[in-house]
Amino acid sequence: MSKKQISLLFTLLLAFLYIFFENDLTLNQQEQSVKKNEKYYQSKMCQELGGKMEYILTDKTRVDCLTNEYAIEVDFAQKWAEAIGQSLYYAHMTGKRPAIGFIVGDGDERYIKRVRTVADKFDIKIILLQK
Structure with missing residues (x-):
């Protein structure tokens, strides 16, 4: 193989790696910025x-x-x-x-306090799921 061919292959390989990793990074950034729905947290926690x-x-x-051990309802803090x-x-x-899979984020402290007040009284397990 000539030096030109090796150089061309190397350049193509670098271009491929750049495109591959840039797209992967872009997808990860998009995934992180998209609001996740209840099913996302439910699936992750249940798994x-x-x-x-x-x-x-039956109904x-x-x-x-x-x-x-638990029957778990997953919901957002509100x-x-x-x-x-x-x-x-x-x-x-x-x-x-x-049990409750409680999806919380910044500013949800008042909801956490409310649910814990009742959960303590009725022995409901709270699983905090961070947004």
Whole structure:
């Protein structure tokens, strides 16, 4: 192979690597900047806990994540009251303990305080999921 051919191959390889890694970086930046929906956090948490997602009850309602120990409702902090009710209902229907996967970010301290007040009284496990 001539020096020109080697030089050309090397240049093409560098160009490919630059394009590949720049696109990968751009995708990672886009993924981080996109608002994630409830299902994203539900899936990530449930997988880490080894649970079953979207467990269907006899009345056709769905537990966001069912583990060996917990029936977990996943919700954003602003829906704290709804999350409490659903977690208690799912626990009752499954015979598991109630839990909430609570999606929180900056400024959600008041919701965390509210949900913890009730969770302490009714023995609901709170799993904080950071935005």
